[in-house]
Amino acid sequence: xxxxxxxxxxxxxxxxxxxxxxxxxxxxxxxxxxxxxxxxxxxxxxxxxxxxxxxxxxxxxxxxxxxxxxxxxxxxxxxxxxxxxxxxxxxxxxxxxxxxxxxxxxxxxxxxxxxxxxxxxxxxxxxxxxxxxxxxxxxxxxxxxxxxxxxxxxxxxxxxxxxxxxxxxxxxxxxxxxxxxxxxxxxxxxxxxxxxxxxxxxxxxxxxxxxxxxxxxxxxxxxxxxxxxxxxxxxxxxxxxxxxxxxxxxxxxxxxxxxxxxxxxxxxxxxxxxxxxxxxxxxxxxxxxx
Amino acid sequence: xxxxxxxxxxxxxxxxxxxxxxxxxxxxxxxxxxxxxxxxxxxxxxxxxxxxxxxxxxxxxxxxxxxxxxxxxxxxxxxxxxxxxxxxxxxxxxxxxxxxxxxxxxxxxxxxxxxxxxxxxxxxxxxxxxxxxxxxxxxxxxxxxxxxxxxxxxxxxxxxxxxxxxxxxxxxxxxxxxxxxxxxxxxxxxxxxxxxxxxxxxxxxxxxxxxxxxxxxxxxxxxxxxxxxxxxxxxxxxxxxxxxxxxxxxxxxxxxxxxxxxxxxxxxxxxxxxxxxxxxxxxxxxxxxxxxx
Numbered sequence: 166x167x168x169x170x171x172x173x174x175x176x177x178x179x180x181x182x183x184x185x186x187x188x189x190x191x192x193x194x195x196x197x198x199x200x201x202x203x204x205x206x207x208x209x210x211x212x213x214x215x216x217x218x219x220x221x222x223x224x225x226x227x228x229x230x231x232x233x234x235x236x237x238x239x240x241x242x243x244x245x246x247x248x249x250x251x252x253x254x255x256x257x258x259x260x261x262x263x264x265x266x267x268x269x270x271x272x273x274x275x276x277x278x279x280x281x282x283x284x285x286x287x288x289x290x291x292x293x294x295x296x297x298x299x300x301x302x303x304x305x306x307x308x309x310x311x312x313x314x315x316x317x318x319x320x321x322x323x324x325x326x327x328x329x330x331x332x333x334x335x336x337x338x339x340x341x342x343x344x345x346x347x348x349x350x351x352x353x354x355x356x357x358x359x360x361x362x363x364x365x366x367x368x369x370x371x372x373x374x375x376x377x378x379x380x381x382x383x384x385x386x387x388x389x390x391x392x393x394x395x396x397x398x399x400x401x402x403x404x405x406x407x408x409x410x411x412x413x414x415x416x417x418x419x420x421x422x423x424x425x426x427x428x429x430x431x432x433x434x435x436x437x438x439x440x441x442x443x444x445x446x447x448x449x450x451x452x453x454x455x
Numbered sequence: 456x457x458x459x460x461x462x463x464x465x466x467x468x469x470x471x472x473x474x475x476x477x478x479x480x481x482x483x484x485x486x487x488x489x490x491x492x493x494x495x496x497x498x499x500x501x502x503x504x505x506x507x508x509x510x511x512x513x514x515x516x517x518x519x520x521x522x523x524x525x526x527x528x529x530x531x532x533x534x535x536x537x538x539x540x541x542x543x544x545x546x547x548x549x550x551x552x553x554x555x556x557x558x559x560x561x562x563x564x565x566x567x568x569x570x571x572x573x574x575x576x577x578x579x580x581x582x583x584x585x586x587x588x589x590x591x592x593x594x595x596x597x598x599x600x601x602x603x604x605x606x607x608x609x610x611x612x613x614x615x616x617x618x619x620x621x622x623x624x625x626x627x628x629x630x631x632x633x634x635x636x637x638x639x640x641x642x643x644x645x646x647x648x649x650x651x652x653x654x655x656x657x658x659x660x661x662x663x664x665x666x667x668x669x670x671x672x673x674x675x676x677x678x679x680x681x682x683x684x685x686x687x688x689x690x691x692x693x694x695x696x697x698x699x700x701x702x703x704x705x706x707x708x709x710x711x712x713x714x715x716x717x718x719x720x721x722x723x724x725x726x727x728x729x730x731x732x733x734x735x736x737x738x739x740x741x742x743x744x745x746x747x748x
Contacts, residue, residue, distance in 0.1 A: 271639055274638035290625070291622070299623065299637050302637070302638055302639055362637060365637075
């Protein structure tokens with residue numbers, strides 16, 4: 166375990182932060198605020214093999230950030246580290262300035278990170294609305310006895326639950342599907358439902374794992390618009406893993422490129438596109454170089 | 456009339472199996488483990504009720520409350536101490552631990568209550584129902600057993616489908632990892648599952664001992680295995696499957712006893728299991744397994 170950074174303890178509204186990584190790319194509007202996520206020297210080994218190493222990233226409170234890299238670079242491993250599915254071998258994750266070490270994945274979710282999955286993991290036999298309600302689980306409090314005995318408080322809680330779920334579904338134009346089993350939705354709609362379910366947990370940071378995978382250009386365009394709307398309406402940060410470069414370059418404000426578990430470049434889309442190391446990682450070394 | 460009387464007995468016994476099978480099926484569905492100590496929780500429930508009634512001389516209602524509360528706590532404690540540390544262990548390890556817990560409970564009961572059979576007192580007696588001019592007599596115990604089964608099945612189905620915790624349980628049963636990443640506390644969901652299953656086992660224990668009033672440390676073992684068979688026949692993980700499997704096995708067992716022979720009845724019950732699994736490997740109401748390519 167490497168040395169933990171000392172942070173000033175704070176109560177209530179987070180205040181200014183000490184030592185930001187000097188190479189952090191934070192959009193101007195988020196400067197001066199505690200980044201929603203900060204990883205310091207994050208790393209994990211699998212059987213002596215370093216899958217991710219020295220991962221340093223800071224994400225602004227309303228930033229749309231991208232994590233790209235060739236297949237097997239360790240991008241999904243980073244998501245699993247951020248959500249505490251994996252315990253890091255080294256380094257620190259600060260969510261809203263608070264260290265998430267030792268939290269279980271559900272505690273991390275309640276602390277403010279929600280995610281979608283590369284291979285869709287909806288609750289197939291539950292209805293679309295019930296899937297969203299699972300996301301709302303911690304939002305709507307309801308005692309077991311009041312619901313078993315069908316007390317009036319049960320019906321008001323149930324109604325709020327139902328209304329909030331429909332509101333979220335409606336935001337993504339999915340209210341008409343509410344009573345369908347999630348498994349019977351068409352592919353694109355399943356991807357959208359995963360985003361709705363994640364948003365229902367009221368996150369500060371939304372992690373999207375290849376949200377455009379398998380989508381046609383029309384669906385990708387809709388996704389692009391939806392990610393913008395999420396940031397505007399919910400005022401949260403989004404970190405996405407994506408192979409669709411036109412999507413990444415269009416919506417991301419800051420991009421980190423991962424190769425063999427290490428960040429090889431960080432910057433704005435323009436900087437990344439012209440970075441020779443990135444081009445090499447994606448296309449291989451050209452002959453006559455060197 | 457003999458046929459009808461046997462049918463009534465079969466449905467009554469089957470109702471007990473169904474209530475026990477719920478515990479197996481819910482725990483399997485959510486924690487993905489076979490809790491072979493479940494049958495012994497029935498026995499503990501029987502003893503707790505016996506003590507309240509005979510040693511303390513309290514009313515059957517209090518006896519029922521004590522044994523349900525006691526078994527609920529027992530189920531949660533066993534899960535916390537024995538199974539929770541093995542959450543990520545291979546399923547064989549958990550299975551062997553469950554068998555160990557089963558032996559532990561049986562031997563603890565042997566130590567506390569001794570090996571001599573206790574005669575379980577009558578819990579309910581409001582006379583019996585006489586039909587067809589007294590040719591068919593249905594005991595009050597049988598009536599209560601069947602009614603309890605109906606109430607439990609309806610209540611549990613409503614709980615699973617309508618409440619927040621019920622939805623969380625279904626989500627965990629489908630994809631525990633995804634549920635956890637959506638903020639569901641998986642440990643407390645599994646605890647709740649054990650609490651419900653063990654509470655139901657206590658009720659089943661009281662009902663079983665009311666019909667077959669001999670209480671020994673091994674009382675729960677055979678009904679536990681039969682109920683597990685019922686859960687598998689019905690399709691493990693499915694609540695209607697537990698009901699169907701339980702009733703089917705109860706009726707088959709009583710008919711086999713009546714028409715073929717007492718010694719053969721258990722063999723026939725397990726033969727039913729083999730036949731069902733040959734035709735439908737996932738049980739009568741189980742989801743057909745889809746192989747992922």
